[in-house]
Amino acid sequence: MSQQMTPDDLWVARLRDRADEVTPDVLTDVGIVVRRGRRRRAARRASAIGGAAVLAIGIALGAAPAMRLLTDDVRPAVLPEDREVVVDTTNGTITLPLDRYFLTETEQAEVRHASALAMHECAADRGYAISDLASRSFLTPWTEPNPIGDRRFGVWWMPSAETFGYGTSGVPSNTYGVSDETGGRARTGEQRDILDECGQTPTVQQFWPDTELSEHTPDFVGLALESSAGRAALDDWDACLVTHGLYRREQGGRWDVTDGERRSNGTPAEYGDNLGPASAVVDARCKADVDLVDRLTQMVADRQAPFIAAHRSELTAIRVALDNSLDRARDYVDEHG
Amino acid sequence: MIADDIGVLPSGGTRTEHDAEFTAFVAAAKGDLGKTAWLLTGDAHLAAELVQDALVRTYVAWPRARQTDPLAYARRVLANSRIDMWRRRRREVLSAPASFPDSARVDESVVVEHRDELVRALARLTTRQRRVVVLRYLVGLTEREVAADLGVSVGAVKSQASRGLSLLRMHLGPLDDGESGTR
Numbered sequence: 140m141s142q143q144m145t146p147d148d149l150w151v152a153r154l155r156d157r158a159d160e161v162t163p164d165v166l167t168d169v170g171i172v173v174r175r176g177r178r179r180r181a182a183r184r185a186s187a188i189g190g191a192a193v194l195a196i197g198i199a200l201g202a203a204p205a206m207r208l209l210t211d212d213v214r215p216a217v218l219p220e221d222r223e224v225v226v227d228t229t230n231g232t233i234t235l236p237l238d239r240y241f242l243t244e245t246e247q248a249e250v251r252h253a254s255a256l257a258m259h260e261c262a263a264d265r266g267y268a269i270s271d272l273a274s275r276s277f278l279t280p281w282t283e284p285n286p287i288g289d290r291r292f293g294v295w296w297m298p299s300a301e302t303f304g305y306g307t308s309g310v311p312s313n314t315y316g317v318s319d320e321t322g323g324r325a326r327t328g329e330q331r332d333i334l335d336e337c338g339q340t341p342t343v344q345q346f347w348p349d350t351e352l353s354e355h356t357p358d359f360v361g362l363a364l365e366s367s368a369g370r371a372a373l374d375d376w377d378a379c380l381v382t383h384g385l386y387r388r389e390q391g392g393r394w395d396v397t398d399g400e401r402r403s404n405g406t407p408a409e410y411g412d413n414l415g416p417a418s419a420v421v422d423a424r425c426k427a428d429v430d431l432v433d434r435l436t437q438m439v440a441d442r443q444a445p446f447i448a449a450h451r452s453e454l455t456a457i458r459v460a461l462d463n464s465l466d467r468a469r470d471y472v473d474e475h476g
Numbered sequence: 477m478i479a480d481d482i483g484v485l486p487s488g489g490t491r492t493e494h495d496a497e498f499t500a501f502v503a504a505a506k507g508d509l510g511k512t513a514w515l516l517t518g519d520a521h522l523a524a525e526l527v528q529d530a531l532v533r534t535y536v537a538w539p540r541a542r543q544t545d546p547l548a549y550a551r552r553v554l555a556n557s558r559i560d561m562w563r564r565r566r567r568e569v570l571s572a573p574a575s576f577p578d579s580a581r582v583d584e585s586v587v588v589e590h591r592d593e594l595v596r597a598l599a600r601l602t603t604r605q606r607r608v609v610v611l612r613y614l615v616g617l618t619e620r621e622v623a624a625d626l627g628v629s630v631g632a633v634k635s636q637a638s639r640g641l642s643l644l645r646m647h648l649g650p651l652d653d654g655e656s657g658t659r
Contacts, residue, residue: 165510176535
């Protein structure tokens, strides 16, 4: 090693060596990639040809002046609903404009449930039982609303703050998707093969349509927070927190709060538990006092609107595919649940 | 009707030529992409799905991606994936039948322990810190390259990298053999 290396450089070099030693094999099947890529490219081409056909028909029908207007205006039209936000303080949900093109949490749970049933049956056909808690939990239909509420803007919904504080202790976690205890568990090659095989069966795949957009979806919340209006909203929230002996801990994440020792998440062991529900309630009250959620969600919506307008046909197609998968999931649960 | 494997692509070159080129690219790049994906997710199965998805998107954009740096293109797609959403959506595929034996064999115990420590330490970083730390220090990109990949300023990369690295160091400790971090 070079003598020019600093202690940081040396530690990073050791870290890189460590990562090389422990990185597991990550399987890549180029055949599957090429087949999926061809299908996606063909779908894009068909979509483009469809658009060209509409243009040709329009001109043929004498609609050239109107079509010229369409082609001259490069910015697609933003509809009023593209900026519409619903903050539901009864159920703790937030619906941003882009959310309307994807399944709700409850609908996602229905699809996961159907998929879990199909995975379970597939494994059983091969003589195995899926037993870990995360997967088994999906075999139980999700009938209750999520008691935690939407936390994309931190803790803001008072019933959730009062009951759970910053954490989610006491929630049937796997069912509500707030824990990922199985994430790092090592598995044998045989396990992976069975699960891969089952995951690729048409019975399971029917529940997971392709929902990728042609363009990467920006981090709209991040963009809103980085704007001057977003920073002003955060400052107002922080000023309220300070009057209650709390303050933002930005390096811990967007919504991390501390009293100087304990944190809303990741309190050092010497200080004990994380901040409790009383602090979460203060936090939620401060957010309400400065209208933080309303202000920020509207900023996010204003940024989503032109994105939606630019990708409306793709998003609409995704929503149709997701609706179809949801219908199939409900039929499957009716038959197999 | 044109056969599927001899269609001519708009950018020139036959599909078979491009597929062969793409396949060679995957063979060369899959190790790097797999490692990056695993460091970003901490799960081999999820990483495999992320790599596959990134490669599908690279395939679709191949006429453009091949003209510059296809590995950088694929890595950029991968690093910007909405990993949290994937994790929620595809968790059931991570299930493990009870009848299988524990894969952590005795002779692999140190590797498993170190892997677990690294996964847990990386999981303590914010999503943005983790992306920056992985690309800057574990993949070895320059600050400018990381900024370009993630669409952020070089200043943001510097600050996130510094915070992320110091957190990672706090949790992992000196990384000498046989020593562990603070947790």
